[in-house]
Amino acid sequence: MNSKQIITLFLFICFSVVGQQKITIDEIYNGTFRTKGMDELQSLKNTNQYTVLNFDRQSRSMSIDLYDFATLKKVTTLIDTKSFPALSSGINSYTFDASEKMILLACNTNQIFRHSFTADYFLYNIATKELTKPFDFQVQEPTFSPDGKKIAYAKENNLYVYDVASKKSTAITTDGVKNSIINGITDWVYEEEFAFVKAFDWSADSKKVAYIRFDESKVPEFSMSMFGKDLYPTMQTFKYPKAGENNAVVSLHIYNVDSNAVKNINLGNYNDFYIARMKWTNDANTLSAQVLNRHQNNLDLLFINGDSGTAKVVLNEKDKAYVDVTDDLTFLKDNSFIWTSEKDGYNHIYLYDKNGKLKNQVTKGKWDVTSYYGLDEKSNTVFYQSVENGSINRDIYRVALDGKNIMRLSTQTGTNSATFSPNFQYYINTFSSASMPTKYTLNDAKAGKEIKVIQSNEALSEKLKGYNLPSKEFFVLKTEKGNELNAWMIKPKDFDTSKKYPVFMFQYSGPGSQQVANSWINSNDYWFMMLSQQGYIVACVDGRGTGYKGAEFKKVTQLQLGKYEVEDQIDAAKVIGNYSFVDKARIGIFGWSYGGFMSSNSLLKGNDVFKMAIAVAPVTNWRFYDSVYTERYMKTPQENPSGYDDNSPINHVAKLKGKFLLIHGSGDDNVHVQNSMQMMEALIQANKQFDSQIYPDNNHGIYGGNTRIQLYTKMTNFIKENL
Structure with missing residues (x-):
C-alpha cells in the first residue's frame, strides 16, 4: 500500500468515526428527532375532502386548510389566525357542525387531568368569515346540535345550551358543585379509566340532550400539596375512589330543549354500576347506553325510549374475567348496528339488527381486530385494522358485511392506520416501522394501491444516517x-x-x-x-x-x-x-x-x-x-x-x-x-x-x-x- 492510499484510508476511518454521531439526551427532548405529521387531520362527511391544522413558522400563524382526497391539492384555507388578532395565541383543536359550514375553535387550553381541559372557544362562519366569541369564560366540551342551531357545553359542573341565533344560554342543570355533583362531564376515575370526558349527547333531531350525572359526595377525597413558588403551598383536593371504596353514584337523564324539562331514566335494576358509554342511535327517540356491573364482567347494551324513559336490554356480554367496553358501536341507517367483542376469544366485528339479534359475525380468526374504520353501506364493505399479519404489526383490511372476500389493503409490514374519505373511495395511510419513520400516503380503498406520497419524513431519515x-x-x-x-x-x-x-x-x-x-x-x-x-x-x-x-x-x-x-x-x-x-x-x-x-x-x-x-x-x-x-x-x-x-x-x-x-x-x-x-x-x-x-x-x-x-x-x- 503506497503512502497516498494510507492517507486516504486514514481519512476514511477518521471520517467514519466522526460521522457516527452520538445521541444526546438534549437532542432527544429538544425536537431534533421530531417527525412531521398531519396535525388535527379530519375527514369531512359531506364532501370528499379533509382538513389539516397547519403551522407557518415564518409568520408564526396557524391555518385550517381544506384538501381534496382525490388530488391531495389544497382547495382553500378555511381560516388563518393572522387575519384574526383574537386568535393570536393559536388554535389547539377544532370541530365542525353537521353542515360543515361552522367551526368551533379551541384556544388557550388549560389542562385539568389527562383528557379534560377548559378553553376559550370561538365560533367561525366559513361563508361570511365572521368570528365570534360565544362565551366570555372558558368552557368544556362545547358540542353543536345536529341542526347547527345550538351548542351544548359544560361550565363548573353544570350543563348549558347556547342558542347561536339569539346568543343566549339556558341552564340544563343548576346543582353542580365541585367535589360533589357533576353534570355532563365525567369524574376523575371515569376520565382516566373509561377514557372519555363528554358525558352528554344530542339526539338526531336536536330536540333532546342526554347526560350522565355524577354524585361523588360520598367518594373519599385525595389531597396533594402543590408547592409552586409562593410562600405557602396550596392544596389540590379531588375525589378519587380507591379500590374497594365508594364510587360516584351515576344517573342518566334526558333534557327536552323545547319544554326545558328533564326526564330521569329508571335504572333501578342496577346497583353500584358504571355507565361506560352513552350515545343516541339514528332513531331520534332511542338512546343507547353501555352499563357495567362493578366487577365489569357483565355488560348490558340498553336502548332507552326518549319519551317514556323505559330501558330494555338489547345485548348482553359476560366474561369470567372482564368485558372490554367498545368504542366501535356504530348505528346503520336502519338502526342495526356494528359491535366488537372478544366473545369468541379474539376481538372481532359483529352485526346485529335493531333489536339486538345477531345477524352475523363479520370477522373470524385467531387474531384481534384493533380498529374499526367504518362501513360503506353502498357496497356493504367493512374497513378495519387488525394484527392478522402478526401481533406486532398492524394492517388495513376490507371485508364484505357477510364476512366474505377479505382483502389486505396495506402492503408494507409494520404499523398501518387509515383515515377514510367519506365515500370510502380513498384513504390516507399512516405507515411506520421500527426502521422507517412515519409516512403518509393517499391510497385507493378498493385494492389499497398507493396513489401518492403526502409526507415521508425523508429529511429525518437523512439526518439519522449520521x-x-x-x-x-x-x-x-x-x-x-x-x-x-x-x-x-x-x-x-x-x-x-x-x-x-x-x-x-x-x-x-x-x-x-x-x-x-x-x-x-x-x-x-x-x-x-x-x-x-x-x-x-x-x-x-x-x-x-x-x-x-x-x-x-x-x-x-x-x-x-x-x-x-x-x-x-x-x-x-x-x-x-x-x-x-x-x-x-x-x-x-x-x-x-x-x-x-x-x-x-x-x-x-x-x-x-x-x-x-x-x-x-x-x-x-x-x-x-x-x-x-x-x-x-x-x-x-x-x-x-x-x-x-x-x-x-x-x-x-x-x-x-x-x-x-x-x-x-x-x-x-x-x-x-x-x-x-x-x-x-x-x-x-x-x-x-x-x-x-x-x-x-x-x-x-x-x-x-x-x-x-x-x-x-x-x-x-x-x-x-x-x-
Missing part, C-alpha cells in the same frame, strides 16, 4: 416454562459476539398493553439507542397479560396482577442471561407506572437475576390505586386480599439486594406519590439502601422545561454507575 443507529431486532423468546413471548433487542452497532455485554430491560406489562410493536421509534427508543452507543444491550419482552394475542393470553393475570408478568420478566432475563454474549451478572430493568410496579417487583422477587432497577411513578400497593382499573382485574381488596398483598412490591422490600432508583412526581393525580412515600418508609424500616428522586408538582408524565432532560440524565448516570 448517527448510524442500531436496529431493533424482533424475535420470539421462549422461557423455560414454555411461554412464547414477543421481544425485541437493540445491540451496540459495533456488536462483537466474543464480548460479554450488560443488558438493560424495559417493559410496561399492563393488561392489554404492547411495547413490542413494529412501529417508528419514540423518545424512549432513542434513549435506548444512546445506551447501546455506550456499550449496553437493551431488550424488551411483552409477557403474559399483554395484548393482541387473544383474550386468554391477556386475561391470564386476572386476580393476580404482578404474578405471571413478573415471572415472565425474571424467566426472560434468565434466558437472555444465558446468551453467550451477555454478562448475566449485569442485568437491569426499568419501567414507568405499571412498568415501575413491575421493575420494582422484578428486582425484589428476582433478586438473584437483576442487579438494578429503576421505577418511575410506580404503583407499590394495589390498595392505593383507583377502583375502576384495579377492580376490573382484581375485584375488591375485601374479596381478594391475597391477590392485592402477595404481589405488591411494598410487601417484598426485605428481599432487596440490588441497586434501586425510585422516582415520582409529587403532583401525580393518577398514581399518587403516596405509593413511593410508603415504599420508601417500608425500605427504610427494612434497613435497605436505595436512591430516590421526587419531582415537585409534576404529574404522572414528569415533563416540562428541562425536567425530562434532568430525569433521563439522572437515570443514565444511575445505569452507568450500577450496571
